[in-house]
Amino acid sequence: MKDKPAIQEFIKGLWDENPVLVQLLGLCPTLAVTSTAENGLAMGLAATFVLICSSFLVSMFRKVIPGQVRIAAYIVIIATFVTIADRFLAAFVPDISKSLGPFIPLIIVNCMILGRQEAFASKNGIGRSLLDALGMGVGFTLTLLVLSAIREILGAGTLFGMKIMWESFAEWGVMSQAPGAFITLGCLIAGANWINKRRKA
Amino acid sequence: MNNTAKIIIVLTLITVISGGVLAILDTYTKPRIEAYQNQIKSAAVAEVLPKNVKVKIVEKADMTFYKATKNNKVVGYAFEVSGGGYQSELVLMVGVTPDFSEIIAAKIISQVETPGLGTKIENDSANKEKPTWFMDQFKSLKVDPAITYVKNAKPSKNTEIQAITGATISSAAIVDILNKQIKTAKAVINK
Numbered sequence: 001m002k003d004k005p006a007i008q009e010f011i012k013g014l015w016d017e018n019p020v021l022v023q024l025l026g027l028c029p030t031l032a033v034t035s036t037a038e039n040g041l042a043m044g045l046a047a048t049f050v051l052i053c054s055s056f057l058v059s060m061f062r063k064v065i066p067g068q069v070r071i072a073a074y075i076v077i078i079a080t081f082v083t084i085a086d087r088f089l090a091a092f093v094p095d096i097s098k099s100l101g102p103f104i105p106l107i108i109v110n111c112m113i114l115g116r117q118e119a120f121a122s123k124n125g126i127g128r129s130l131l132d133a134l135g136m137g138v139g140f141t142l143t144l145l146v147l148s149a150i151r152e153i154l155g156a157g158t159l160f161g162m163k164i165m166w167e168s169f170a171e172w173g174v175m176s177q178a179p180g181a182f183i184t185l186g187c188l189i190a191g192a193n194w195i196n197k198r199r200k201a
Numbered sequence: 202m203n204n205t206a207k208i209i210i211v212l213t214l215i216t217v218i219s220g221g222v223l224a225i226l227d228t229y230t231k232p233r234i235e236a237y238q239n240q241i242k243s244a245a246v247a248e249v250l251p252k253n254v255k256v257k258i259v260e261k262a263d264m265t266f267y268k269a270t271k272n273n274k275v276v277g278y279a280f281e282v283s284g285g286g287y288q289s290e291l292v293l294m295v296g297v298t299p300d301f302s303e304i305i306a307a308k309i310i311s312q313v314e315t316p317g318l319g320t321k322i323e324n325d326s327a328n329k330e331k332p333t334w335f336m337d338q339f340k341s342l343k344v345d346p347a348i349t350y351v352k353n354a355k356p357s358k359n360t361e362i363q364a365i366t367g368a369t370i371s372s373a374a375i376v377d378i379l380n381k382q383i384k385t386a387k388a389v390i391n392k
Contacts, residue, residue: 035316066208073215080219084226091230094237101313155316173317 009128013135019112020143020185021192026112030144031181033103037160040148042096044141046089046104050081051113051140052133055121059129062122074117075108082107112140143188150184151175241310242294246279249296249306262389275299280386281310284378287370289313291322295379297344301387307339307379312371319371335372338362344383348376 019025029047034040054077058065065073086104089097097104107113116136121129152158155175157165174180246256246267254269254276267279279296291312296305309323324332331337342348343359350364350372351357364372 065211066204068204069208069212073212076212076215076219080222083223087226087230087234091233091237094234098311171317176316 006128006131009124009131010135010138013132013137013139014142015139015192017136018139018143018192019115019136020140020147021189023112023115024189025115026110026140027185028106029103029110030147031178031185033100034144034148034151034181034184035155035176036099036152036158037145037149038096039099040144041141042089042093043100043103044137044144046085046100047107047110047113048134048137048141049085050078050107050110051116051137052130053081054078054113055116055129055133056126058117058121059124059126065122070122071114071118074114074122078113078117079108112136147181147184147188151180155180242281245294245308245310246296248308249279249294250277251296251305262392264386264389266386266390269296277305278386278390282378282382282386284374284382286312286314286322286374287319287368288315291371291374291378293375293378295339295383297383297386301383301390302343302345304339304342304344304379304383307336307375309336314368314371318365319368321365321368322371322375325365335362335365339379344380347380350376 013019015022017023020027020030026047029043033043054074057077058074061073082105085107086097089100089104116133120132124132149159152160153164154172155177157163157169157171172180175184250256250267250269251271254271256279257268257270259266259268264280268275269277269279277296277298278301279294281292282295283290283292285291289312291314292310293307294310295307297303298305312320312323314320314322321327322335325334326332328334338356339362342362345360348360348362349358350362352364352369353366354363356363362372362376
């Protein structure tokens with residue numbers, strides 16, 4: 001892993017190891033809050049913030065934290081940053097905080113974040129860990145943005161709250177509810193697999 | 202240093218630092234969060250009471266009333282009511298006349314009902330001219346003997362409202378909450 005150029009750690013999170021489309025991690029917030037593009041973007045950015053800060057600290061203290069209690073230590077570090085993100089959103093953008101509801105505190109158990117600590121930050125230097133976290137975070141945010149944009153356009157006829165569909169467009173109510181999340185995510189993953197198969201062939 | 206001691210020291214340090222950081226953060230964010238919540242509440246109070254009145258907070262038996270007076274005469278009370286909707290807790294601010302016989306206005310403070318159906322109680326985007334038509338029906342609505350609702354028809358009595366098609370449970374929940382809790386509030390204030 002060390003002989004790869006460092007920039008590769010960033011790029012892999014965007015597509016080849018995309019946390020949502022390829023690793024299928026962090027699906028709970030992916031499905032739950034992507035009914036509008038604004039929520040999807042906010043969730044993506046909040047998770048990215050937590051991921052980058054946690055990866056930085058875990059990587060910095062990776063030689064100090066005893067192996068037996070590493071998961072407990074990671075969880076405390078992650079929970080601290082999640083609480084910071086949660087309080088920050090509640091204080092400065094209360095409307096978004098209200099619509100994301102319990103899903104911000106639930107970033108603590110987002111397996112993408114714990115997964116990166118265990119699989120990467122605990123074994124690599126600070127620089128590479130930061131690049132890895134940034135790549136995964138950006139990949140996660142972009143995927144959520146695409147997913148939530150599709151759902152908002154079809155489900156409400158708007159994008160970031162602005163009307164973009166024609167006047168007589170009938171909203172697909174199902175898209176803004178849970179089944180719409182599963183259908184859209186399924187199509188996205190199928191699309192990603194199809195592209196990857198064709199690229200390999 | 203043996204391993205057990207190391208485990209204890211490291212975990213203790215991490216949690217203590219974490220607690221400290223969060224405590225400092227809380228002193229910065231708490232006033233802002235509280236200010237925002239008060240702002241929402243006072244905006245709702247202003248919306249459900251008559252215009253140009255003095256509002257005084259009255260605490261009685263665990264309930265908070267916003268008493269509106271004009272020229273030293275009580276012109277209405279506002280208070281918060283809440284209860285279960287179809288899938289979420291509905292919280293409303295309601296303003297009533299001093300004798301509790303008529304609703305001045307009611308406003309939803311929070312609800313997380315089914316998007317596109319139950320959410321019409323707050324905002325019905327299908328009705329372009331009046332997206333808030335459902336809650337508007339409660340303006341100057343009589344509550345004695347009880348508020349009732351009709352489906353797919355225009356209300357014919359001064360205690361009647363029209364339920365939302367496809368969201369009867371949410372509509373009925375609001376009627377039920379108002380019926381019960383306005384009576385409770387009346388009993389509390391007259392005690």
